[in-house]
Amino acid sequence: MAVLTYREALNEALREEMERDPDVFLMGEEVAQYDGAYKVSKGLLQRFGSERVVDSPISELGFTGLGVGAAMAGLRPVIEFMTFNFAFLAIDQVINSAAKMYYMSEGQFPMPIVFRGPTGAALQLSAQHSQACETYYSHAPGCKVVTPGTPADAKGLLKAAIRDNDPVAFMEGELLYNLKGEVPDDDDFVIPLGVADLKHEGDDVSIITHGKMIHVALQAAQKLEKDGIHADVLDLRTIRPLDMDAILATVRKTNRAVYLEEGWPYAGTGAQIVSMIQEEAFDDLDAPVLRVTQADIPMPYAKNLEILAKPSANHVVEAVNKVLYR
Amino acid sequence: MAETKTKARRNPKKPDPLVQFGISEELALNLMRDMLVYRRFEEKAEEAYAIGKIGGFCHLHIGQEGAAAGSIKPLRDDDYVMSAYREHTQALAKGVTPNAVMAELFGRATGSSGGKGGSMHIFDAKTRFMGGHGIVGGQVPLATGIGWKIKYRGEDSVVIVYMGDAAVNQGGFHEALNMAAIWQLPVIYVVENNAYGMGTAFSRVSTTDMVDKSRAHGIPGHSVNGQDVLETYAFFRDLAAEVRGGAGPQFVDLRTYRFRGHSMSDPVSGTYRSVEEVERAKEQLDPIAMLRDTLMDAGAIDQAALEEMDQDARQIAQDATDFADASPLPGPEALYANVWAEINKHGRLFFDGRGAEGGTP
Numbered sequence: 001m002a003v004l005t006y007r008e009a010l011n012e013a014l015r016e017e018m019e020r021d022p023d024v025f026l027m028g029e030e031v032a033q034y035d036g037a038y039k040v041s042k043g044l045l046q047r048f049g050s051e052r053v054v055d056s057p058i059s060e061l062g063f064t065g066l067g068v069g070a071a072m073a074g075l076r077p078v079i080e081f082m083t084f085n086f087a088f089l090a091i092d093q094v095i096n097s098a099a100k101m102y103y104m105s106e107g108q109f110p111m112p113i114v115f116r117g118p119t120g121a122a123l124q125l126s127a128q129h130s131q132a133c134e135t136y137y138s139h140a141p142g143c144k145v146v147t148p149g150t151p152a153d154a155k156g157l158l159k160a161a162i163r164d165n166d167p168v169a170f171m172e173g174e175l176l177y178n179l180k181g182e183v184p185d186d187d188d189f190v191i192p193l194g195v196a197d198l199k200h201e202g203d204d205v206s207i208i209t210h211g212k213m214i215h216v217a218l219q220a221a222q223k224l225e226k227d228g229i230h231a232d233v234l235d236l237r238t239i240r241p242l243d244m245d246a247i248l249a250t251v252r253k254t255n256r257a258v259y260l261e262e263g264w265p266y267a268g269t270g271a272q273i274v275s276m277i278q279e280e281a282f283d284d285l286d287a288p289v290l291r292v293t294q295a296d297i298p299m300p301y302a303k304n305l306e307i308l309a310k311p312s313a314n315h316v317v318e319a320v321n322k323v324l325y326r
Numbered sequence: 327m328a329e330t331k332t333k334a335r336r337n338p339k340k341p342d343p344l345v346q347f348g349i350s351e352e353l354a355l356n357l358m359r360d361m362l363v364y365r366r367f368e369e370k371a372e373e374a375y376a377i378g379k380i381g382g383f384c385h386l387h388i389g390q391e392g393a394a395a396g397s398i399k400p401l402r403d404d405d406y407v408m409s410a411y412r413e414h415t416q417a418l419a420k421g422v423t424p425n426a427v428m429a430e431l432f433g434r435a436t437g438s439s440g441g442k443g444g445s446m447h448i449f450d451a452k453t454r455f456m457g458g459h460g461i462v463g464g465q466v467p468l469a470t471g472i473g474w475k476i477k478y479r480g481e482d483s484v485v486i487v488y489m490g491d492a493a494v495n496q497g498g499f500h501e502a503l504n505m506a507a508i509w510q511l512p513v514i515y516v517v518e519n520n521a522y523g524m525g526t527a528f529s530r531v532s533t534t535d536m537v538d539k540s541r542a543h544g545i546p547g548h549s550v551n552g553q554d555v556l557e558t559y560a561f562f563r564d565l566a567a568e569v570r571g572g573a574g575p576q577f578v579d580l581r582t583y584r585f586r587g588h589s590m591s592d593p594v595s596g597t598y599r600s601v602e603e604v605e606r607a608k609e610q611l612d613p614i615a616m617l618r619d620t621l622m623d624a625g626a627i628d629q630a631a632l633e634e635m636d637q638d639a640r641q642i643a644q645d646a647t648d649f650a651d652a653s654p655l656p657g658p659e660a661l662y663a664n665v666w667a668e669i670n671k672h673g674r675l676f677f678d679g680r681g682a683e684g685g686t687p
């Protein structure tokens with residue numbers, strides 16, 4: 001095990017997969033000469049050259065489509081969005097081309113492509129730069145959605161995403177890049193897509209979440225421990241495929257659940273999870289499943305408003321108390 | 327035309343740009359005053375960012391003041407200006423007060439967007455400053471829509487929309503120019519060509535010259551030295567009059583240079599441009615120094631008067647900072663205000679469960 005930052009873990013995954021398969025290339029804004037806006041691709045240009053680590057113009061729709069075409073023809077592109085906020089320009093090619101290609105062609109054209117970059121809010125970046133975008137992608141059949149929250153998950157899941165034959169929206173946390181954690185050194189350390197991870201154990205309540213929010217959930221779990229409440233914190237890691245077995249297992253154990261996500265509530269990931277839980281584990285529930293999300297508004301700039309808008313550990317504790325009828 | 331000079335020209339043999347561009351001494355002095363305010367304002371913003379009074383992304387216009395003053399000052403009040411995220415000084419040029427802009431950067435209730443927008447989203451309907459847009463190229467079709475409105479209503483105002491050099495590689499840019507050409511909309515598309523989009527030199531992402539970017543759409547392309555505020559002013563004065571007169575959309579490659587990093591979180595120089603290149607630009611291409619030389623050559627200003635003018639500019643920037651600092655934070659009631667213009671009593675609009683109908687949390 002080595003201790004790596006989330007950023008370094010992603011970098012290792014990219015490097016190892018590019019070494020393993022010459023068809024893998026990385027394209028995006030500032031990924032080569034600038035080492036990536038968040039330095040995730042540091043040193044890759046030197047290692048692999050400018051044919052495989054490619055600085056694109058600011059043409060999100062164009063280079064995303066280029067990636068999809070290259071994947072149709074057999075390459076395995078990794079397309080970096082500087083942040084997923086800018087991927088709205090390209091979402092047509094992700095949804096209309098990448099996610100449907102295999103189906104429309106009756107399996108003739110697999111789509112081994114990864115769209116990756118940070119999603120979610122950082123600090124005071126305001127409305128157009130602070131959006132958790134996972135729901136847009138998980139809504140579309142054909143697209144897989146991965147949201148790693150730790151360095152180990154970042155590495156293992158990115159390797160899996162690159163080896164996967166379906167399009168994967170791989171959504172990182174802008175505020176996680178400096179996070180340190182233990183990461184297995186093994187070149188074949190691959191975490192299969194669709195396997196959730198129990199990040200904290202307890203019998204009283206299930207806090208289910210994904211991505212960067214696992215850290216807020218763990219913080220809430222710590223606070224709850226002080227009150228003698230023991231929470232399961234289940235990190236979905238991938239939103240689609242979804243580890244329903246793990247969700248049902250924790251709900252059947254605790255009989256109470258809260259879903260925490262960074263994005264908006266309306267038709268959010270939590271809405272889907274809550275619906276699945278009531279469909280498949282209704283009799284196991286002792287309380288309605290609650291959701292904690294960002295306030296249902298565009299992200300404001302002012303620091304005090306931004307704090308109010310973001311989901312916090314206190315919001316989670318409050319929701320947990322409600323499902324425990326405390 | 328240039329007014330009669332009271333003081334002697336320093337070098338009578340050198341051609342006088344004031345005469346060449348038909349700009350009065352008084353106007354030139356005003357442009358100097360404006361650019362000094364922009365420079366000192368941005369320096370104050372830089373200081374405030376360093377001590378955490380301003381957060382998020384903050385893109386300074388230092389080095390590009392001539393482009394702002396020269397292209398916006400010739401406009402009328404009822405003309406529209408729209409920009410990207412490097413827009414503080416353009417907002418000032420259009421008439422948004424330094425206090426309102428600085429308070430917005432500070433995230434205060436007195437800011438031009440009540441503290442909700444921040445550095446990248448300065449909006450001011452009154453002065454027709456139309457934002458402040460954070461998605462590269464996103465504003466270009468929007469400005470085209472403003473041109474559409476002007477034509478639709480038979481008005482004679484014009485729109486200037488600014489974008490960085492990197493924005494011309496967005497599809498929306500080309501779609502917008504094509505439509506503006508089809509419908510002959512009164513839009514002036516201005517690329518503030520500072521040669522780099524973040525760390526990418528324009529020459530690495532385009533095989534054609536900037537000035538040629540509009541040609542395929544049948545829109546005239548012009549190239550202007552944005553560091554020379556007099557040249558820029560004269561050019562936009564004439565161009566705005568032509569567009570007002572029905573000349574149709576125009577495209578301007580306004581050549582400039584950024585003296586700071588891309589944003590406050592980026593280095594000034596690095597692998598993409600050398601320290602020497604930046605230093606040389608600061609020496610040779612500073613729009614304020616260039617106008618100072620012209621004014622001194624013309625005998626229109628002396629060192630003492632210039633220093634006094636600069637002192638006034640510093641005071642304006644300081645006052646704006648003090649105003650922002652003393653201004654209240656937006657209250658929690660602002661959180662859910664203005665998501666929608668109308669709240670329908672009969673249906674639920676907010677779903678976060680934090681308060682009744684999205685009231686205060």
Ligand SMILES: Cc1ncc(C[n+]2csc(CCOP(=O)(O)OP(=O)(O)O)c2C)c(N)n1
Nearest residue numbers: 086412460461462490491492493522523524
């Ligand atoms: C669609 C989109 N992609 C990427 C970004 C991130 N980004 C912000 S500014 C910028 C560079 C733009 O450069 P340019 O257009 O030359 O403007 P300048 O900053 O030089 O004024 C990039 C890549 C963004 N805001 N929007």
Ligand SMILES: [Mg+2]
Nearest residue numbers: 490491522523
């Ligand atoms: Mg630029």
